[in-house]
Amino acid sequence: MQVIRLPVLSDNYIFLLWDEIRNIAAVVDPAVAQPVLNKLHELKAELVAIFNTHHHSDHVGGNRELIQEFPSLTVYAGAEDKGRIPGQKVFLYEGDRVTFGSSIGEVLFVPGHTRAHIAYYFPEVTAGYGGELFCGDTLFAGGCGRLFEGTPAQMVDSLSKIRSLPDNTRVWCAHEYTLKNLQFALSVDGDNEVLKNRYTQVRNSRNIGEATVPSVLGIEKSTNPFLRWDIPALQLAAKSSDRTQTFARLRGMKDQF
Template identity: 60%
Template sequence: MEIKLIPALDNNYIFLIYHSQSQIAAVVDPAQAGPTLKQLDKLGLKLVAIFNTHHHHDHVGGNLELSKHFPDVCIYGGEHDRGRIPGQQQYLQEGDRLEFAGVIAEILYIPGHTQGHIAYYFREGPGDLFCGDTLFAGSCGRLLEGTPEQMLNSLTRLRSLPDSTKIWCAHEYTLKNLAFALTVEPDNLELQKRYQGVKDLRNLGLSTIPSDLGLEKRTNPFLRWDQPGLQQSAGSQDPVTVFGRIRKLKDNY
């Protein structure tokens, strides 16, 4: 299984998952059909599946156009997004499993950003997590439909995965995310180093995705609610309170 990152819109990433030998592909969160079709054509691939993490237009905007070009494609999304994802045919729940090119993806229900948000976790090898807008490199998604408790539970679930897990999040927000992180955990030396490294990458026009979970656990404030520095910034030791206050600070950053 190979993964190609496709930039779209202003800061979105579409992920093309493919198997060269069988020439089949799946796409995660196709914001636009055009860039996806271009890559499929370039690589000589047939699209067989669309994996949507949630219903927002910048994650599902290419669904219907892609299905016109590939009428047999199967469009997946969460059960709680029923009626909100264009062309959806499969309604996934926590614990469901699906196969692509002989590799199994586990479905994780991770509400908070939206009520219907799911992730696709391919455990094989180091592990690949397609987490949409729940977990970002250096941050997490806004609470547009969920509560701090829901998002904290979802992030706790993701934090429990192996440190080697690759984080394929759907936006290039990393530099700004880390700049905020330094305001709430300024003494984190690894965070300082990461910020400079990301700044260098972005100055070269390079992507910061994928990240890895071990790095996120050491530098992402939204996976560090139990650390003294973050608790001090939030003025509390209660996990939900710490998370909620840090998230509110980020909303206004």
């Protein structure tokens, strides 16, 4: 399974999964259809699945047009998003599995950003990495999603599931927010040398137009404040030793940053 990153809109990423042997493709969170159709035409591949993480329009906006072009494809999304995902055929729960070609993905229920958000984790080792995580707007490189429908406690539980995955998991998050996220991270964790070095690398990458996605989970565990609620420096910044309150206060600070 190859992952092809397609930048769209102002800061979204669509991820096209391609099985070169079978020449089939699946797409994660197609915000718009045309870039996906262009890449499929280039690859001469058939689209067989849409994997949606949640219902927001910048993640499902291309569903209907893609279904028109490939009527037999299957749309997967969380069971609790029923009625909110165009064309949804499969309603997924925590622990379910999805198949694409010879690859099998595990479904994680990760509410917080929305009440029905899910993520897809493909644990197979590819290119030296320990798995591929498609996490929508739950975890970002250097940050996490806003809480629109969920609670801080739900988001901490969701991020804890992600934090338990192998450090060499690639994190395919859906937006290019990394530079701003790390600027906030430095404001609450400014003595973190790993974070300072990462910020410099990301700033240099963005200055020349390079993407910062995918990230790697081990890097997130070392630098992302929203995976570090149990670190004393972050608890000090949040003025709390409680993990949920620490997270909630950090998220509130980020909302105002």
